[in-house]
Structures are given as structure tokens and as C-alpha cells.
Amino acid sequence: MSTTETDLHAQEDVAKELKVSDEVTIQIKNMHKWYGSFHVLKNINLEVNRGERIVICGPSGSGKSTMIRCINRLEEHQQGQIIVDNVELTNDLKNIDAIRREVGMVFQHFNLFPHLTVLENCALAPIWVKQVPRKEAEETAMKYLTRVKIPEQANKYPGQLSGGQQQRVAIARSLCMSPRIMLFDEPTSALDPEMIKEVLDVMIELAQEGMTMLCVTHEMGFAKTVANRVIFMDGGEIIEENNPHEFFDNPQHERTQLFLSQILAH
Amino acid sequence: MSEQQTYEPGTHPDLPPPPNMVGIIGWIRENLLGSTTNIVLTVLSVYLLWVIVPPTLNWLFFNAVFEGASRDECRAVMAEEGVKGACWAFIGQRFELFVYGFYPETERWRVNLSFILMLAALVPVLWDKTPSRNKMMIGSAIAPFVIGWLLIGGFGLEPVPTDKFGGFMLTLVIGVTGIVGSLPLGILLALGRQSHLPAVRIVCVAFIEFIRGVPLITLLFVASTMLNYFLPPGTTFDLLLRVLIMVTLFSAAYIAEVVRGGLQAIPKGQQEAADSMGLKYWQSMRLIILPQALKISIPGIVNTFIGLYKDTTLVIIIGLLDPLGVGRASLADTKWQGLSTEVYVFVALFFFVSCISMARYSLYLENKLHTGHKR
Numbered sequence: 001m002s003t004t005e006t007d008l009h010a011q012e013d014v015a016k017e018l019k020v021s022d023e024v025t026i027q028i029k030n031m032h033k034w035y036g037s038f039h040v041l042k043n044i045n046l047e048v049n050r051g052e053r054i055v056i057c058g059p060s061g062s063g064k065s066t067m068i069r070c071i072n073r074l075e076e077h078q079q080g081q082i083i084v085d086n087v088e089l090t091n092d093l094k095n096i097d098a099i100r101r102e103v104g105m106v107f108q109h110f111n112l113f114p115h116l117t118v119l120e121n122c123a124l125a126p127i128w129v130k131q132v133p134r135k136e137a138e139e140t141a142m143k144y145l146t147r148v149k150i151p152e153q154a155n156k157y158p159g160q161l162s163g164g165q166q167q168r169v170a171i172a173r174s175l176c177m178s179p180r181i182m183l184f185d186e187p188t189s190a191l192d193p194e195m196i197k198e199v200l201d202v203m204i205e206l207a208q209e210g211m212t213m214l215c216v217t218h219e220m221g222f223a224k225t226v227a228n229r230v231i232f233m234d235g236g237e238i239i240e241e242n243n244p245h246e247f248f249d250n251p252q253h254e255r256t257q258l259f260l261s262q263i264l265a266h
Numbered sequence: 267m268s269e270q271q272t273y274e275p276g277t278h279p280d281l282p283p284p285p286n287m288v289g290i291i292g293w294i295r296e297n298l299l300g301s302t303t304n305i306v307l308t309v310l311s312v313y314l315l316w317v318i319v320p321p322t323l324n325w326l327f328f329n330a331v332f333e334g335a336s337r338d339e340c341r342a343v344m345a346e347e348g349v350k351g352a353c354w355a356f357i358g359q360r361f362e363l364f365v366y367g368f369y370p371e372t373e374r375w376r377v378n379l380s381f382i383l384m385l386a387a388l389v390p391v392l393w394d395k396t397p398s399r400n401k402m403m404i405g406s407a408i409a410p411f412v413i414g415w416l417l418i419g420g421f422g423l424e425p426v427p428t429d430k431f432g433g434f435m436l437t438l439v440i441g442v443t444g445i446v447g448s449l450p451l452g453i454l455l456a457l458g459r460q461s462h463l464p465a466v467r468i469v470c471v472a473f474i475e476f477i478r479g480v481p482l483i484t485l486l487f488v489a490s491t492m493l494n495y496f497l498p499p500g501t502t503f504d505l506l507l508r509v510l511i512m513v514t515l516f517s518a519a520y521i522a523e524v525v526r527g528g529l530q531a532i533p534k535g536q537q538e539a540a541d542s543m544g545l546k547y548w549q550s551m552r553l554i555i556l557p558q559a560l561k562i563s564i565p566g567i568v569n570t571f572i573g574l575y576k577d578t579t580l581v582i583i584i585g586l587l588d589p590l591g592v593g594r595a596s597l598a599d600t601k602w603q604g605l606s607t608e609v610y611v612f613v614a615l616f617f618f619v620s621c622i623s624m625a626r627y628s629l630y631l632e633n634k635l636h637t638g639h640k641r
Contacts, residue, residue, distance in 0.1 A: 074538050100544040111539035115557050115637055124553060125543035157637035177543060 018207065020228060021050040025181060025212055026071060031080030033066060040066050041077070042236045050180075053213045055223040055244075058233035059259060064216045067233070068183045071214070072103045085180065101129065104174030108186040110166040112158035112173070118145065119154040122173045129177070137176070144172040148202050164195025168202055175206075182206065184215040218263060224248065232256045325351050326611075332358065336601040356605050357612050360596045364612070367432015367587050373424060377435050380413045384442065392627065394634075410446065428506035432587035434616060439506075440513055440588075441575040441620075447514035448574070449567070452521025453560075457551065459526055470522070477519035482577055485512045490584040509581055517574040524570060528563035529555065561635045568628035572621045589613045 026048040033041040041063050048054060056064045069075040070082060073089055073096045082089040084099045113121050122141035126132040132140070145151045148168035150161075158166050167187055174182060184203065188196045200222050207213060207226045217223070223230050223244055230247040232240045232255075240253045251257045273279070286292050298308045329351025331340040340353035357364070366374050387409035390402035417439070419425035431439060458470035477485075489508035497503060532555055540550035560567070582591040593609035596602065 072542055074541060097544055097546075100542060103542075105539075105542040107535055107539065109533075109535055111533075111535035113536065113539070113554055113558075115561065115635070125545065128549050128553065129544040159637055173543075 018051065018053070018228065019210065020052050023050045024048070025050045025085055026214075027081070027083040028067075028071075029081040029083075031070065031077050031082060033063075033070065033075065033077045033079075040236050041070070044080070044238060046231070046238065048181075048212065048214065050212055051210050052229060053207045053211075053227050054215065054229045054231060055227040056214065056216045056231045056233060057218060057220075057223070057259070057263075058239075062233040063236040064233045065185050068185060068214050068216055071181075071183060072100050072105055074105075101177060102179055103181045103183060104177060104179035105183045106167070106170050106174055106185065106187045108189050110158070110163075110170045110190075112166055112170055114158050117155050117157055118150075118161070118169050121158065121169060122176045125173070125177050141172070141176050144175045145169070147175070147205075148172045149198075162195060163191045164198045167191065167195075167199045171199075171202055171206070181212045181214070184213065184217065186216050186218075188217060188219055220248070220263065232259065234259070324349070330354050335359075337603065337605060352608050352611070353605055354608065356596070356602045356608055359602075360592070363596065364433045364589055364592050366435055367592060368430045369432070369435065370424075370426060370430065373419075373426060376416045376419075376423065376426075380416045381435075381438070383409050383413055383416075384438075410443075428504055429586075431506060433589050433592050436581070436586060436588050437575075437578050437616075440510060440578040440581065443510045444513040444517050444574050444578075445571050447510075448517035448521050448570075451514065451518035453525055453556065455518060455522035456525035456529060459522065460529060474519045474522050477516055478523070482513075482516050483580055483583060485516055486580060486584050488512070505584070506586065509584070509586065513574065513578070517570055520570045520573075521567060524563050524566035525559060527566065528559035528561075531562050532558050561632070564628050564632050564635075568624055572624055575620060575624070576617060589616060 024047055026046070028044050028046040031041060031044040032039070044067060056068065058064050066075055070077050070089075071084060077089075085102055087095050087098050089095060089099060112118075113124070116124065119138060119141050122145065123134065123137040126137040126140060127134055142151055142154060145154055148171055150165055150168055150172075153161055153165060153169070158169065161169065171187075187203070188199050191199065196219070200219060203213070203215070203222070204226055213226075215222075215227075227244050229241060230244050231238055232247070232251075232253070234255050240247070240251065240256045242252075247256075248260065251260055286295060297304075299305050329344065329347070329349040330353070331343045331351060332354045334340050334343065334353070334355035337353060337356070340355055344351060362371075362374075366377055369377055387406040390396040390399045391406050396402050415421060416423070417426070417431070418428065455470050455474055458466045459474065461467045461470070486509060489512040490505060493503060493508060536554055536558065537550060540554045545553065579588050579590050582588050582594075587595070590610075590613055593606075593613055597606055597609060
């Protein structure tokens with residue numbers, strides 16, 4: 001895909017070096033979700049350890065986005081348990097707020113705030129949610145904007161940036177809250193091919209720094225490079241999960257094989 | 267530029283556009299003389315302007331009489347010159363009545379001071395580059411109360427009953443109060459209408475639909491007569507205050523619907539992004555959703571404001587003396603009979619200037635808030 005083969009081999013070693021701790025950070029137990037009478041998520045069970053990089057793939061409508069959106073309560077689940085850093089997601093607003101402070105999210109369509117500058121986008125949540133003084137929040141924002149390599153765009157508005165730049169701002173914005181877990185919901189699906197790499201590079205760096213990441217994506221190159229686990233979903237169920245090598249070279253389930261043959265065919 | 271120069275691939279420089287695309291000549295060719303239809307329309311427009319504009323200007327200014335003590339004097343002056351024009355002397359004579367209504371003459375400085383205070387209070391609200399704007403805003407928040415005190419009196423000032431209010435001053439009191447009051451109320455109603463709490467939602471929907479379903483005049487009649495039936499006997503409830511409340515509620519219902527349209531235009535992702543960062547409901551509304559929704563709603567909001575401002579003339583029906591009421595009263599004077607055109611042109615001009623200012627300001631605001639592409 002966008003990452004070239006040579007890149008991949010160079011970085012595959014990096015991925016192996018990444019440490020995964022034994023500490024469980026996300027626990028999903030027997031989770032079900034319905035939209036009206038439509039059963040979207042069926043008996044989801046998933047444990048994520050700190051430092052894991054998990055790629056979730058599957059055909060559209062398979063419930064992968066819905067699943068990660070349940071983790072920070074953008075979607076409500078009706079049965080089962082979701083526990084993030086020992087806090088269970090219930091209707092208790094205090095718990096939801098606590099979890100949202102820990103969990104950053106990056107969206108397919110960036111969802112930057114168009115009426116605020118890049119810097120204001122990044123500093124907003126620290127100022128209002130964590131009560132960080134404005135100056136300090138802006139310094140932190142600049143630090144992360146430098147890390148995603150666009151400090152010079154700080155005073156522009158999102159509408160003046162390219163898609164790739166916007167998505168990098170969105171990543172910086174999430175990082176400004178110093179999350180312990182990052183959720184990526186198809187972060188490169190809305191980007192032109194030229195821009196996918198710049199976003200993936202930032203994500204790879206993030207993984208190398210030990211961030212716990214759950215990433216819904218179809219970038220199989222990224223999955224091979226960074227992920228330590230790949231999850232395949234279809235029809236609201238987790239069909240198969242494995243390490244990337246096994247997953248791509250030796251898929252067990254028929255539906256996984258079909259899916260892989262379809263996305264790798266072109 | 268007539269011959270086509272060739273360049274190596276990848277080295278083509280940016281060239282200036284062809285000359286007939288730019289400049290005044292280019293503009294005239296493009297916009298006035300572009301095609302046969304275009305030429306015909308241009309000629310027709312010029313002709314119409316020629317027929318309409320000079321006579322209007324003559325009537326308004328060049329042939330008009332600005333001084334005189336009665337209509338006959340105006341007539342005499344015009345007959346001398348053999349022309350026809352407006353008799354502005356009439357308006358000049360009644361100017362104070364048009365501005366202050368029957369506000370006591372010795373106390374009119376209070377109206378003037380209130381007007382200046384209002385303008386001063388508007389500066390930080392309307393202009394975001396005001397020096398130390400936040401502190402000035404506190405002043406703007408206090409100003410309405412000071413103005414209220416100045417106009418009504420009491421606490422050391424001689425009290426002026428509100429039935430002495432009239433003319434443009436009355437228009438401004440009703441219009442500005444309605445505008446200032448209905449915007450926040452309308453926003454709250456719009457948010458309430460989208461609330462997840464059924465009780466809040468039902469109350470807001472019922473309020474909006476009721477108010478929108480009833481003509482303003484009806485509400486004003488209710489304000490002037492019916493409220494007495496509902497209130498305990500003996501309570502006096504100032505008529506102007508009732509009108510202010512009714513006008514505010516009326517326009518709030520319309521604002522609510524305009525703002526709701528703006529809210530619906532905001533992509534769902536904005537709320538999700540705000541949620542995912544842990545912003546609370548009121549924070550995300552104030553910082554993320556409303557700034558964008560209100561920006562989209564500016565044309566509709568200003569539209570409603572202009573409507574409200576002009577609808578203040580309806581209070582004439584329940585006996586308040588707005589500029590039209592003052593005009594009608596003035597026309598009853600035998601010295602000045604038959605000058606209704608002057609009165610209505612003058613009042614129209616006042617409303618036109620006020621309303622066009624609002625319209626221009628809204629355009630300025632839209633341009634200022636435009637930050638690159640839509641998303």
C-alpha cells in the first residue's frame with residue numbers, strides 16, 4: 001500500500017522491539033449493542049494490555065467503528081462490561097468523563113473545529129477540561145504540533161490545511177490531553193494517497209513511544225509494520241484475532257480469507 | 267501575447283490573464299455589454315435611472331423647502347420658484363416630538379444620555395478589537411439597567427411615566443430590548459428543543475409553536491387588555507413593560523427556529539470530537555457548537571431582528587405613540603394638513619437607515635467569521 005516494501009522490512013524489526021506490558025488497560029466482556037432492533041455488536045470480548053497496538057479490520061458495516069466508539073462512550077452499549085483503566089463505563093457521568101480524559105480519539109473526517117486556529121484547537125481541551133493555564137496549554141500544543149511536524153501552521157485555520165495536515169493536527173490535539181490510550185477510527189480513509197504516508201508516519205512514531213493504540217484501518221502495510229495483533233470483524237462479531245504474520249500469511253477463517261483476498265487483490 | 271510561446275514540460279510559468287479580463291474596460295465589456303440582451307438591459311436600466319432618480323432628488327432636496335411656519339409658507343416659496351418639492355419645514359418643526367414623544371422637555375437630556383450610553387455599550391459587543399474588551403463588556407452588561415433607570419427615573423431622578431415615551435425613542439426602546447432579550451432566550455429555546463430531557467423539549471416546542479402560531483398584534487392586544495383578567499385585581503402592570511415582554515417572546519420563538527437550523531447544519535462529528543476530549547455539555551455548546559451554528563444563522567437572525575424592529579410600529583394599535591403615531595397626530599394640525607408624504611418618507615428613512623445598518627453589520631460579521639473553507 002502506501003508504505004513501500006523496503007520501508008516495511010526496516011520497520012518490522014522496530015515493531016518486534018516494542019514492549020507490551022502485562023497490565024490490562026481495556027477489558028471488554030460479553031458486550032452487546034443494538035441500534036433499535038438491529039443487533040450491531042454481538043458478544044464482544046477483548047482484552048488490551050498497555051502498550052499494545054491493535055489493528056481492527058473488516059468489511060464496512062461490520063461494527064468495527066462502533067466497537068471502538070463504545071470504548072469512549074460515543075456509543076452506548078446495552079449489555080456486558082467495558083472497563084478502561086479500572087473504571088467501568090456506566091451511565092455515571094463521572095466515570096465517562098474520567099475515561100474520556102484518558103482516551104484520545106482520531107476520526108476519519110478529522111473533526112477539527114473550523115472556527116478555531118490550529119493552536120486553539122489543540123489548547124482548548126487542556127484549558128477547559130484540565131484547567132491548564134492558557135500559556136502552558138499553548139506551549140504543550142506547540143510541542144505536539146512540532147512532533148507531528150507542522151508547528152508553522154499553528155495560527156492557520158483548519159480549512160486552510162491539506163487533509164493530511166488536518167489529520168496530523170487532529171492527532172496532536174488528542175495528544176495534548178496526554179491520553180494513555182489512542183483510538184483511531186479509519187484515520188487515513190478520507191485522505192488522498194499522497195497524504196496517507198505522512199499520517200501513518202506520525203502513528204508509527206507514536207507506537208514506537210509505547211502508546212496503546214486501537215486502530216480501525218484498511219492500511220495493511222501499517223498493520224504489518226506496527227500492530228502486534230490484528231482483529232477481524234464481520235457482522236458485529238470478532239471472527240479472528242492473531243499476530244499480523246499469522247493473520248496475513250495463514251488466515252484461519254473462511255471469511256477472513258475472502259476479505260484478505262479482496263483487499264489485497266488490487 | 268498573440269503568438270503562442272512553447273515551454274519545456276514542467277517549466278511553464280504563471281502568466282498574467284489576457285487584458286480584456288481585467289480593469290475597467292474588461293469589467294464594462296463583461297458586465298454591461300457582454301451580449302445583445304445585456305446591451306438592451308443596460309440601456310433600459312440607464313433610461314429608468316434617468317426617469318426616476320433626478321425627479322426624486324429634486325423633490326427630496328433641490329426643490330424642497332426647509333424653513334417655514336406653515337404649509338402655506340412652503341407653498342408660497344415653491345410657487346415663487348415654480349417648482350414642486352417636499353416641505354421639510356414641517357418635520358423640522360415637529361422634530362423633537364418625533365424623537366422624544368411626550369417625554370418632559372426638561373428631562374430630555376436623560377434620553378440623549380441613554381442613547382449615548384447605548385452606543386458606547388454596543389461598541390465592545392459589536393467590535394471585537396475594542397481595547398480591553400472583556401472589561402468593557404462588564405460595562406455593556408450594566409448599561410441596560412442604567413439606561414432603564416435614566417429613562418424611567420426614580421432613585422433621585424424625577425419619575426417619567428412610560429406613557430410619555432414616544433417617537434423614535436420608543437422604537438429604540440422596544441426594538442433594542444426585544445433584540446437584546448430575544449437572542450439569548452431564542453438560543454436557550456433552540457437548545458431546549460434538542461434536549462434529551464422530554465420535559466424540557468415539550469415545554470420549548472409548545473412555547474415556540476404557540477407563539478409562532480399567533481399574530482403579533484394578537485399578542486399585543488393580549489398584553490394590553492387580557493393580562494388584566496389573569497393578574498390578581500389591583501395589580502398594575504406597566505403597558506410598555508407588557509409590550510416589551512411580548513415582543514421579546516415573539517421574536518425569541520423565531521430566533522429559536524433560526525438557530526435550530528444552524529445547529530442542524532453542524533456536522534455530528536463536531537459534537538463527537540468535543541465529547542471525546544471530555545468537554546461538558548455547556549462547554550461544548552459554548553465553545554464549539556454555538557459559535558459555528560450562530561455564524562451560519564447570522565442572516566436569519568438579523569432577518570428576524572429587522573422584522574422585529576419594524577414590527578415595533580404595531581404598538582400604535584394599542585395606543586403607544588411610535589413615530590407613525592406621532593406623525594398621525596402631527597398631521598391633525600390644521601397648519602400642516604396634507605403633508606402625509608413628508609411624514610411617511612421621513613419615518614421610512616429612519617427605519618431604512620436603522621435596518622440597513624443592521625444588514626451591513628451582519629455582512630461584515632459574516633466576512634470576519636469566515637475562516638477558509640467550510641469544514
